[in-house]
Amino acid sequence: MNPSLAADIQKTNKIFEQLVAKRDFEALGQVYTQHARVMPPGAEMISGRENIKSFWQTAVNTMGLSAVKLQTVEFELLGDAGFEIGRAKLEFAAGAPSMDVKYLVLWKRENGDWKWHVDMWSPVS
Amino acid sequence: MNPSLAADIQKTNKIFEQLVAKRDFEALGQVYTQHARVMPPGAEMISGRENIKSFWQTAVNTMGLSAVKLQTVEFELLGDAGFEIGRAKLEFAAGAPSMDVKYLVLWKRENGDWKWHVDMWSPVS
Numbered sequence: 001m002n003p004s005l006a007a008d009i010q011k012t013n014k015i016f017e018q019l020v021a022k023r024d025f026e027a028l029g030q031v032y033t034q035h036a037r038v039m040p041p042g043a044e045m046i047s048g049r050e051n052i053k054s055f056w057q058t059a060v061n062t063m064g065l066s067a068v069k070l071q072t073v074e075f076e077l078l079g080d081a082g083f084e085i086g087r088a089k090l091e092f093a094a095g096a097p098s099m100d101v102k103y104l105v106l107w108k109r110e111n112g113d114w115k116w117h118v119d120m121w122s123p124v125s
Numbered sequence: 126m127n128p129s130l131a132a133d134i135q136k137t138n139k140i141f142e143q144l145v146a147k148r149d150f151e152a153l154g155q156v157y158t159q160h161a162r163v164m165p166p167g168a169e170m171i172s173g174r175e176n177i178k179s180f181w182q183t184a185v186n187t188m189g190l191s192a193v194k195l196q197t198v199e200f201e202l203l204g205d206a207g208f209e210i211g212r213a214k215l216e217f218a219a220g221a222p223s224m225d226v227k228y229l230v231l232w233k234r235e236n237g238d239w240k241w242h243v244d245m246w247s248p249v250s
Contacts, residue, residue, distance in 0.1 A: 041247040079204040
């Protein structure tokens with residue numbers, strides 16, 4: 001992956017890590033495309049940025065998600081799209097155990113910015 | 126999606142359904158690209174067609190997977206690649222309960238045929 005693209009990808013991923021830590025859900029507009037989909041383990045697919053915002057608000061405010069750390073393993077460019085395979089660690093408040101997951105993200109450019117268009121993850125064990 | 130592409134996608138998906146039913150694992154070469162990845166729930170990622178073959182052999186022969194029914198919900202073309210969102214029902218022998226899953230598949234053309242390049246699924250509940 002060229003250095004400019006790698007920097008763009010890491011910038012978006014960093015915004016997501018920081019918005020969870022700061023509970024700043026407005027920043028999700030910089031992470032997900034307008035018609036993005038989220039496919040969490042053990043749940044139905046969630047469609048659209050507003051519904052995705054509700055999902056992450058619930059994850060943080062009700063389920064106690066306190067931090068996410070993303071690690072890109074691979075990124076492959078497909079024209080104006082691309083996919084990323086990665087690993088993430090989800091941490092929870094109140095001493096709940098952290099969760100190690102793998103993820104597959106379909107990226108798209110929206111108004112020049114690289115964003116998550118389909119976001120799926122599941123535990124590695 | 127144009128009718129020709131839709132037919133190609135359905136043909137590959139049908140091969141997968143049939144190979145599970147017939148336990149014909151050699152046909153996996155018509156389904157997965159050589160360097161494909163499988164990302165099953167609750168397990169680490171599996172890389173490469175030979176390892177994927179072992180994974181499905183174990184699922185069928187040891188875990189009792191007896192049938193898979195795939196249903197495409199959406200397909201979006203990305204040049205010589207594309208992604209599919211779908212739902213599947215996994216059935217198991219010996220009266221074990223079936224499992225409803227959602228899936229995200231990254232498709233690629235390999236030697237002119239459309240195949241699964243990254244295959245991820247998880248339960249919907």
